[in-house]
Amino acid sequence: MTNTAPDQRSDGLHYIDMRDRVAGRIASGELKPTDKLPSERQLQEEMGLARGTVREGLFQLEAEGLIYRRDRSGWYVSPPPVVYDPTRWEGFISYVEAQGRVPATETMSAETIVADPLLAEVFGRRAGAPLYMIRRRRHVDGRAVLVEQIVVDAALTPDLLRFSFDQSLTEILKSAYGLSVARNVVSMQPCALTGYEAEVLGAKSGLPGLAVQRTSYDAQGRVVEFDREHWRHDAVRISVDTRVR
Amino acid sequence: MTNTAPDQRSDGLHYIDMRDRVAGRIASGELKPTDKLPSERQLQEEMGLARGTVREGLFQLEAEGLIYRRDRSGWYVSPPPVVYDPTRWEGFISYVEAQGRVPATETMSAETIVADPLLAEVFGRRAGAPLYMIRRRRHVDGRAVLVEQIVVDAALTPDLLRFSFDQSLTEILKSAYGLSVARNVVSMQPCALTGYEAEVLGAKSGLPGLAVQRTSYDAQGRVVEFDREHWRHDAVRISVDTRVR
DNA sequence: CCTTCCATCTGGTATGGACCAGTCACGCCC
DNA sequence: GGGCGTGACTGGTCCATACCAGATGGAAGG
Structure with a gap:
């Protein structure tokens, strides 16, 4: 070589x-x-x-x-990808619009669940504690580009399900419950879209994708949001700007 | 889950x-x-x-x-992926070792180049300004997992090529030139490994990969390092921990 | 005008055959 | 013992064919 x-x-x-x-x-x-x-x-x-x-x-x-x-x-x-900074969450709708694209959100389901051991650990609760799970599909210019599954702590957000989730969830958490995000831990991994994710994105099983997992904490260190997203690989570019610690 | x-x-x-x-x-x-x-x-x-x-x-x-x-x-x-935080650069060798894996680095080339318009803009120099370009291939447990191309400003690092780059470049920049990183701008995009990248990683053209581009600044805002990395998609998980601004 | 239905077009899956080009282990030869 | 060659093995490329199932658009019918 x-x-x-x-x-x-x-x-x-x-x-x-x-x-x-x-x-x-x-x-x-x-x-x-x-x-x-x-x-x-x-x-x-x-x-x-x-x-x-x-x-x-x-x-x-x-x-x-x-x-x-x-x-x-x-x-x-393919249209050009949208640029996404998972550490600065201003909301899907606003940053997609800021890039001159047309966003859309679809709520697939919103329900009460009980914490399994993994989620219990994430939220620092007992297994069996009540949580809300919201599944959404998001579009750019009419093309489905990501599916997400958000879990929030029901103890912090009583009666959350009365809201519509076709708008910004971050906004709801802030205005209705006074919860705002002070810290994000984000992890990303290239993956293949299979099964459920491939199906709802209208993609063939095996299509390359990007899995993003985000845990958001408020100033008191409480978990505000636990989010898993699956993106079509051609739809997004991740950009992060940080000071070194 | x-x-x-x-x-x-x-x-x-x-x-x-x-x-x-x-x-x-x-x-x-x-x-x-x-x-x-x-x-x-x-x-x-x-x-x-x-x-x-x-x-x-x-x-x-x-x-x-x-x-x-x-x-x-x-x-x-596949062995499990290594976890990589591109915003906290401690050096490939140390964080791979910290995960109980065996790292190795191979310098493919190290040469003086002149800034093309893109690089000139990145470094805030005129086109034609002298820069150093280093290409390296890095391994985990004997498997080639990433190829990188690092560009540094020759004006800040005179006679850089006298060093061996099979060790930490960050360490050289710090100890020999007093350059340390205060801020990183990182962008990532799922990609396909083709041509040169696929060849040197021993992969078939079209293999999913992850392209990472990192620009490192020192406390004075000077560009210390401009780095493009191409990873095998199954070899890495990106993890970023940040405070929200 | 709207709905329904169907022929057609498109990609999705699967088979089986052929040959090429590196890899690798074994055994020969020096 | 060590270097070298060889041949079997393995994945890589390419072909031709067949049929399936969802998408689509226009025709037929209400």
């Missing part, structure tokens, strides 16, 4: 060529965000390849975040 | 079944980290599937980070 720098030449691999040709059309602006690509069978003929080879190239572009698919509908050019 | 969520009907999809059967062997401990899986042709026969179907299942497990491949050698069970 060369110790010198990057840049490879046409490997002669058909699916790499195919990938680069389509990537070229996107880079040149011939194909624009949300545009639909030709069908796999059209590309197959156009490039003189087997369909499997065409699909291999498409998978590469999908992994790079350049294109995405809508099940049994077609392949589309 | 309480995955009260829907789902869990065996779809009857062969590659999902195959995936789950192998995942079961890993979960049960029958297959342990770094263990080699049976060959694709063995699995094919064992499960009565076509090889393409077996591979589809393996790709899913790879996307989930459960297994990885060594080119033309075989599929192996």
